[in-house]
Amino acid sequence: MxxxxxxxxxxxxxxxxxxxxxxxxxxxxxxxxxxxxxxxHNYQKNLYEAFFNAKNYLQTNGGRSEISGFSNLYMQIQTARLYIDDALADQLIGFYDACVSLSDLRVALAAAERYRVMLESHRLVGGELVMVDHYLVENANKKQEACMLDLDKAVDEALNKAALIDKVFVGKIRLS
Known part of the structure; x- marks a missing residue:
């Protein structure tokens, strides 16, 4: 036993x-x-920092924003789906696309400005006033104003997207 x-x-x-x-x-x-x-979370934090910096860059520069100001966000959103849900990744990609589209609008605005300046400069040739069709000058001014309005609207839309993203981003990546 x-x-x-x-x-x-x-x-x-x-x-x-x-x-x-x-x-x-x-x-x-x-x-x-x-x-x-x-x-x-460290990867998510880096993504949020890139988004936050891009948003601040856009707020600071508005329509004068260059694509290079969003390059860090571009690098981060390439792998965003690995670290955040698809809905938030899609919103970030939409924000980035809106920021990139500002470049196209800036090009259109610059072209409208060059055309208007060209028409204005052709009014004076050799010190003499040359008759340029008033209709062309008026249309050039309207085109430039329309481009400026489109650019301002695009900046506002991008900032609105950023505000919506910012509201949910931190809540989704917060450590609990």
């Missing part, structure tokens, strides 16, 4: 050790999950 008692004691001791071992394994797995979440 004594051998059976020792066997039961050793089995009980092994059972307690296995329970303690299982608890430490579970605890290690929980810590690994937290470490992975923090690692992913």
């Amino acid at each position: 004594e051998a059976a008692m020792w066997a039961n004691l050793i089995a009980s001791f092994a059972f307690v050790i296995s329970i303690i071992s299982a608890w430490f394994t579970w605890k290690a797995a929980q810590e690994a999950k937290i470490a992975n979440r923090i690692s992913v």
Whole structure:
């Protein structure tokens, strides 16, 4: 009987050790999950910083914004779907596309301005006033004003998109 008692004691001791071992394994797995979440959060934070900097750049420069001011955001949104949900990634891509479209509008505005200046400069040739069709000059002025309005509207739309994104972004990536 004594051998059976020792066997039961050793089995009980092994059972307690296995329970303690299982608890430490579970605890290690929980810590690994937290470490992975923090690692992913670092990528999300970098994405948010790129978005925040692009938004601030747009707010500061408005219609004068250059594409180069959004290059860091471009690099970050290439992998955004790996770290955030698809809906937020689509919103970020839409914001970036809106920012890039400002460049096209700036080109159209510059072309309208050059055309208007060209018409104005052709009014005076060799010190003499040359008759340029008033209709052409008026249309050039209207085209330039329309381009300016389109650019202002596009900036406002991009900033509105940014405001909507900003409202949900932090909530979605917050560590809990």
